[in-house]
Amino acid sequence: MRNMRNMGDESERTTMVKTAELLETLKKNREEHVKEYEEAVAGYLEEARKRLEGEFEKAKGELQKAYQRTQRELETFDPTKAQDTIVFCKGISFTLTAPRNFVDAYDQAIQMMEWETREEVELNTTEFRCFIMNKWDWMQEFKAVSEMYLAK
Numbered sequence: 001m002r003n004m005r006n007m008g009d010e011s012e013r014t015t016m017v018k019t020a021e022l023l024e025t026l027k028k029n030r031e032e033h034v035k036e037y038e039e040a041v042a043g044y045l046e047e048a049r050k051r052l053e054g055e056f057e058k059a060k061g062e063l064q065k066a067y068q069r070t071q072r073e074l075e076t077f078d079p080t081k082a083q084d085t086i087v088f089c090k091g092i093s094f095t096l097t098a099p100r101n102f103v104d105a106y107d108q109a110i111q112m113m114e115w116e117t118r119e120e121v122e123l124n125t126t127e128f129r130c131f132i133m134n135k136w137d138w139m140q141e142f143k144a145v146s147e148m149y150l151a152k
Helices: 019-075 103-115 125-131 139-150
Strands: 015-016 120-124
Touching: 015 019, 015 125, 019 103, 019 120, 019 125, 019 139, 103 125, 120 125
Parallel strands: none
Antiparallel strands: 015 120
16 A cells, blocks of 8 residues: 555655566657657757748848838938948748757666666666656656647
8 A cells, every 4th residue: 555655656666577568668669759850850940940031021121111211311411420330121030949869868768778688677767757757857848849840
């Protein structure tokens, strides 16, 4: 009964798993991560290109306005009020969160299991959540960013 009460206590709960099955699961999870990452990168690039074109069109309009404004200022040039810098146009940019690749986390876990000499290994709750359930501490953010681009 003591173990049943402590199932939520990560510091005390452990389980034994077959090393070969764990290695297989890690490799499958890694493959899925790489596939999702590559799809998200493709979606990101598509979205970035769309935004770039949109921002470029807006920038051309802003540049035309800035050019006309600067021309008017030069037509009414007053040397007593002249400044060393003429601001023609402010910086133009857009923000787009890039997908992140966490394949190194999988590679490290896979290498650990490839070097493991025992047929079974003991995993604590945190390791089980990451290695078996594929719920890493970065997974929620990774999924949120990926889904922004996979939905398109």
